[in-house]
Amino acid sequence: MSTPYHGVTESLSEPILQWTDLTYEVKTKAGKSTEWKTIMSKGTGMARAGETIAIIGSSGAGKTTLLNALSGRIEGGRLSGSILYRGAKRHPGSFKRTTAYVQQDDMMHPLLTVKETLTYAAKLRLSNSQYTEKEKLERVQTVMRQLRLEGAKDTPIGNAQTRGVSGGERKRVSVGMELLTSPSILFLDEPTSGLDSNSSELVVELVKGISKDRGIATMMTIHQPSARIFNLFDKVILLSQGRIVYFGPVSESIQYFAKIGHQCPMHENPADYFVDLMTLDYRSDTTLAQSKERVAALADTFAEHANASSGSFAEKQSLARSYGEQDNSHVVTKNSWLYEYATLARRDWTNALRNTPFAVGQIMQAIVMGVLIGFMYFYLKNDSLSVMNRMGVLFIITVNATFPVVMPMLSLYVEERDIMVRERASAAFRISSFYVSKATVFLPFALISNTILFIGIYFIAHLTFSASKFFIALAIFYCINMVSIAFTLMVGSAVESTEMGFMIAPAILTIQLLFGGLFSNPSTITPVLRWLRWINPVFHTFAALAQNELGGLTFTCPPETQCYATGEQVLKSYSLTRFNTWQSVLFLIMLGAVNYAAGYAFLRWKAKPKYIWL
Numbered sequence: 209m210s211t212p213y214h215g216v217t218e219s220l221s222e223p224i225l226q227w228t229d230l231t232y233e234v235k236t237k238a239g240k241s242t243e244w245k246t247i248m249s250k251g252t253g254m255a256r257a258g259e260t261i262a263i264i265g266s267s268g269a270g271k272t273t274l275l276n277a278l279s280g281r282i283e284g285g286r287l288s289g290s291i292l293y294r295g296a297k298r299h300p301g302s303f304k305r306t307t308a309y310v311q312q313d314d315m316m317h318p319l320l321t322v323k324e325t326l327t328y329a330a331k332l333r334l335s336n337s338q339y340t341e342k343e344k345l346e347r348v349q350t351v352m353r354q355l356r357l358e359g360a361k362d363t364p365i366g367n368a369q370t371r372g373v374s375g376g377e378r379k380r381v382s383v384g385m386e387l388l389t390s391p392s393i394l395f396l397d398e399p400t401s402g403l404d405s406n407s408s409e410l411v412v413e414l415v416k417g418i419s420k421d422r423g424i425a426t427m428m429t430i431h432q433p434s435a436r437i438f439n440l441f442d443k444v445i446l447l448s449q450g451r452i453v454y455f456g457p458v459s460e461s462i463q464y465f466a467k468i469g470h471q472c473p474m475h476e477n478p479a480d481y482f483v484d485l486m487t488l489d490y491r492s493d494t495t496l497a498q499s500k501e502r503v504a505a506l507a508d509t510f511a512e513h514a515n516a517s518s519g520s521f522a523e524k525q526s527l528a529r530s531y532g533e534q535d536n537s538h539v540v541t542k543n544s545w546l547y548e549y550a551t552l553a554r555r556d557w558t559n560a561l562r563n564t565p566f567a568v569g570q571i572m573q574a575i576v577m578g579v580l581i582g583f584m585y586f587y588l589k590n591d592s593l594s595v596m597n598r599m600g601v602l603f604i605i606t607v608n609a610t611f612p613v614v615m616p617m618l619s620l621y622v623e624e625r626d627i628m629v630r631e632r633a634s635a636a637f638r639i640s641s642f643y644v645s646k647a648t649v650f651l652p653f654a655l656i657s658n659t660i661l662f663i664g665i666y667f668i669a670h671l672t673f674s675a676s677k678f679f680i681a682l683a684i685f686y687c688i689n690m691v692s693i694a695f696t697l698m699v700g701s702a703v704e705s706t707e708m709g710f711m712i713a714p715a716i717l718t719i720q721l722l723f724g725g726l727f728s729n730p731s732t733i734t735p736v737l738r739w740l741r742w743i744n745p746v747f748h749t750f751a752a753l754a755q756n757e758l759g760g761l762t763f764t765c766p767p768e769t770q771c772y773a774t775g776e777q778v779l780k781s782y783s784l785t786r787f788n789t790w791q792s793v794l795f796l797i798m799l800g801a802v803n804y805a806a807g808y809a810f811l812r813w814k815a816k817p818k819y820i821w822l
């Protein structure tokens with residue numbers, strides 16, 4: 209049985225998504241005034257279960273805009289018209305959970321293998337109330353089989369630095385991650401971009417097969433597909449200048465264009481022919497005017513044609529409602545916070561341990577710096593000459609828990625944050641579980657390497673050999689490490705990119721060092737800036753370490769010279785007695801907590817969808 213729609217015949221499978229008069233405008237600057245520019249105009253259409261629809265047009269035609277509007281990913285501007293999901297208005301939460309979107313650039317963890325990537329995705333996205341662990345793994349196997357990934361299952365995803373799977377396999381993993389759940393609609397943004405024709409064809413062919421088998425409505429944007437790929441699609445939306453020039457079965461497209469006076473030559477790829485027809489010709493004013501006229505005529509003709517052959521859209525809507533479910537509340541139960549956290553932490557550990565340059569680099573740096581600094585201050589004596597060296601070594605210990613901790617972790621964090629924001633788009637897990645997992649995986653890494661460094665310096669330089677002083681110093685040192693991790697998470701959550709983080713973090717850390725208590729005496733700093741020490745972790749660490757080390761020490765003074773006789777005198781002259789050791793430790797804990805909390809708030813803000821919904 210078939211029904212006419214937009215002048216074409218089609219089978220009556222379940223309508224999943226319908227859109228009417230979809231118009232999108234953005235504000236643009238024209239001289240001094242701003243005006244609204246129409247990016248997409250009165251787009252109308254419908255996607256049914258099991259069909260694969262291609263959105264084709266030349267660059268700037270509005271393909272991504274249409275895909276984003278339909279998938280609920282439009283940011284900024286003005287979106288009007290109506291979109292119905294299973295015959296009813298969309299509910300952002302359930303729409304997100306029951307549909308899937310494959311981005312153009314595949315952002316995945318480069319060091320995980322194909323199987324691990326899919327397994328973690330299955331664990332995080334599939335609800336424990338609906339699937340056992342065994343069933344989740346079976347789903348991964350099925351998806352790997354359907355997407356022909358079994359041969360590459362143990363290959364890492366890879367990136368520019370690490371060799372990994374091929375471009376086509378990578379794209380299929382991205383698709384696979386989305387197909388682990390049972391989406392009713394699959395959106396793909398340029399899934400074939402950057403792939404050779406064979407890989408492109410395989411991606412489209414597999415996606416089409418799975419969509420048909422599972423009854424998924426699939427929509428993808430695609431740039432000038434080959435004739436073979438073009439013929440794989442069930443339907444095509446041809447877009448030009450934000451207007452629909454044709455929407456209907458691929459099999460009827462040539463006939464339709466021939467009927468309106470544009471016969472596709474025998475051996476030409478129809479997709480190329482249509483795109484050429486729809487592309488504006490900028491070679492001269494005359495060619496531009498002519499091509500604009502042609503495109504407007506094509507769009508007007510199709511609008512008339514669609515109206516004449518399919519009746520009012522209200523009819524289609526009521527038809528769709530009779531097939532679709534009335535309510536949109538496909539409730540997907542979230543997994544417990546602890547389960548999410550444990551899964552993410554395991555994934556983070558695997559990633560961190562496989563990141564050899566990072567893991568080995570941290571340990572090697574700790575050993576080299578520990579020995580080097582230790583010998584620089586080798587075997588401090590209790591004479592007055594050792595005072596300057598003692599202050600120096602304590603400050604360097606402090607510095608080693610700032611830059612060397614923050615900088616390598618910052619780039620790792622920003623990279624993973626961006627992957628997380630993507631994963632969150634399909635409501636895969638909570639932000640808090642991601643954040644706590646990062647904090648708890650980064651901290652031991654910093655502590656293990658910095659403990660090596662600390663022990664090296666402490667014993668080679670011969671700081672006070674007393675168990676209580678050693679362990680108090682270590683505890684203070686752990687506190688500044690904790691603050692540095694929190695600072696990394698805060699900056700990493702707030703900045704747009706790693707580059708921006710690499711500008712902001714060193715600037716703040718340098719200020720902290722300048723006001724850290726060694727380079728200038730806190731009591732002589734202008735009152736306008738003196739308050740900075742209250743919120744300066746470097747100052748509190750240095751002051752606490754100095755009080756712990758120097759408290760109770762006495763120095764031998766050569767006869768007839770003036771020098772410090774006791775550690776207390778040193779602390780006083782350096783103005784490091786404003787807070788006692790425990791007050792400084794308390795400040796460090798508070799600063800760590802504030803940084804953690806601010807980082808979490810920034811991350812929530814960053815991951816918060818700013819999309820316009822219809």
Ligand SMILES: Nc1ncnc2c1ncn2[C@@H]1O[C@H](COP(=O)(O)OP(=O)(O)OP(=O)(O)O)[C@@H](O)[C@H]1O
Binds near residue numbers: 235247267269270429
């Ligand atoms: N927020 C915006 N502000 C200004 N112009 C915009 C905005 N969003 C989209 N556009 C413009 O709208 C047009 C359509 O953009 P869109 O990204 O949808 O095109 P596309 O067909 O996907 O192109 P491509 O194939 O090159 O990615 C382009 O000319 C683009 O520059």
